[in-house]
Amino acid sequence: MKRWILSPLAAAMLAGAAVAAPATTPAASAETASGYPAKPIRLLVGYTAGGASDMVGRILAQELSDVNKQAVVVENRPGVGGMLAMSDVARAAPDGYTLGVAVSGTMVTGPHLQKTTPYDPLKDFAPVTMVAKAPMILLSTPGSETATVQQIVQQAKAKPGSMMYATGAQAFDLAMRLFNAKAGVDIGAVNYPGGNQASIDVMAGRVPLMVDTIGAQQANIRSGKLKAVAVLDSSRSSVFPDVPTVAESGVQGYEAVGWLGIVAPPGTPPAIVQKLNGQLRQILAKPAVAQKMSTLGFEPDADTPQAFAEEIRKQYTVWGEVAKHAGLTPQ
Incomplete structure (x- = not known):
């Protein structure tokens, strides 16, 4: 890799x-x-x-x-x-x-x-x-087949270019582009003016994935409106210690803070x-x-x-x- x-x-x-x-x-x-x-x-x-x-x-x-x-x-x-x-x-x-x-x-x-x-x-x-x-975090629609990094990678490789992510900021877009390069996948971007608008479509299942900060989406994660998939930092978050990092989940060397x-x-x-x-x-x-x-x-x-x-x-x-x-x- x-x-x-x-x-x-x-x-x-x-x-x-x-x-x-x-x-x-x-x-x-x-x-x-x-x-x-x-x-x-x-x-x-x-x-x-x-x-x-x-x-x-x-x-x-x-x-x-x-x-x-x-x-x-x-x-x-x-x-x-x-x-x-x-x-x-x-x-x-x-x-x-x-x-x-x-x-x-x-x-x-x-x-x-x-x-x-x-x-x-x-x-x-x-x-x-x-x-x-x-610290940033990878999120998905609750109940979808994108609950883990492994599932995301498998689906993205099975249908190249068909999977999309919502992004409300340039930093989140670049973080996902780095994910694409590191994981060897091609997940496309749907741009929004901010994280709130992006999260609405992910919660509704119109777009399956997004990256945002833990702070911005903590309430939606705790309420079950968004699924926490993986932390983008090199270490786990003290806020969600049970959520693995992207690197732990199989995409070696990945880090974005x-x-x-x-x-x-x-x-x-x-x-x-x-x-x-x-x-x-x-x-x-x-x-x-x-x-x-x-x-x-x-x-x-x-x-x-x-x-x-x-x-x-x-x-x-x-x-x-x-x-x-x-x-x-x-x-």
């Missing part, structure tokens, strides 16, 4: 990647952020209400509102696989009053599936912090970025917030602006290699 191996060039890029994060300098004094925020902040989310990034965004928005005594308003702007909202963030005034919930799909995977992306994920944002890892973070427009004063970073790290360290995130299926994982920028650059390179080796043609 074909294994993914990074080229020497990609490995060198990973080892020596420059960090594109706002550096704190003496000029970026505390005075810049001393009066911030003085008015409401907009937090843009590229997906529909009720999805993974929306739920996390609303938790953080409420906490930031409480800390700063200023409203943080979540604005859902679905479209182009989450890229519409990110494009708006990239073009917004760099004053700290427009922030975005960045996800792996819009920053490191989706851009490799587009001929043109309305922003450069490595240059057009000021990373604030990683917020959480969002999603994440969420907060970004600001490029040129946002470093002092404001650092202030937001400090506040968000304190928020994510609260036991109550950590518990709330865990209940939703997320693993809090805050870091510095510099570390977040480096992680974006590294994963962008890695997923670029995956897309190339999978023979994906940007659409």
Whole structure:
């Protein structure tokens, strides 16, 4: 079976990647952020209400509102696989009053599936912090003959090109394309504006499969509306410890992990970025917030602006290699 191996060039890029994060300098004094925020902040989310990034965004928005005594308003702007909202963030005034919930799909995977992306994920944002890892999961219609990875592979090989999966985000699409390549199957995509719309058709049996985050679909899994087939991470989820990983289920070497973070427009004063970073790290360290995130299926994982920028650059390179080796043609 074909294994993914990074080229020497990609490995060198990973080892020596420059960090594109706002550096704190003496000029970026505390005075810049001393009066911030003085008015409401907009937090843009590229997906529909009720999805993974929306739920996390609303938790953080409420906490930031409480800390700063200023409203943080979540604005859902679905479209182009989450890229519409990110494009708006990239073009917004760099004053700290427009922030975005960045996800792996819009920053490191989706851009490799587009001929043109309305922003450069490595240059057009000021990373604030990683917020959480969002483990993904393969789901199927309850009671269908796609309850296990082995059944999915068998059916897909028996009737090449006939099986479909619903996808509400670029990251989920790329995760399934990687599954196709690793398992040696050809499962086609049906695109939706968000995970909620995709799950409706999977629950109804109109499309048999989908990938989403555990957090977004946990309630539907527990209620029996969706069947949890396999976790896409390299290890099982603490939320659903009885659900095997894709690799455990026979597709050796498979791994795909999603994440969420907060970004600001490029040129946002470093002092404001650092202030937001400090506040968000304190928020994510609260036991109550950590518990709330865990209940939703997320693993809090805050870091510095510099570390977040480096992680974006590294994963962008890695997923670029995956897309190339999978023979994906940007659409």
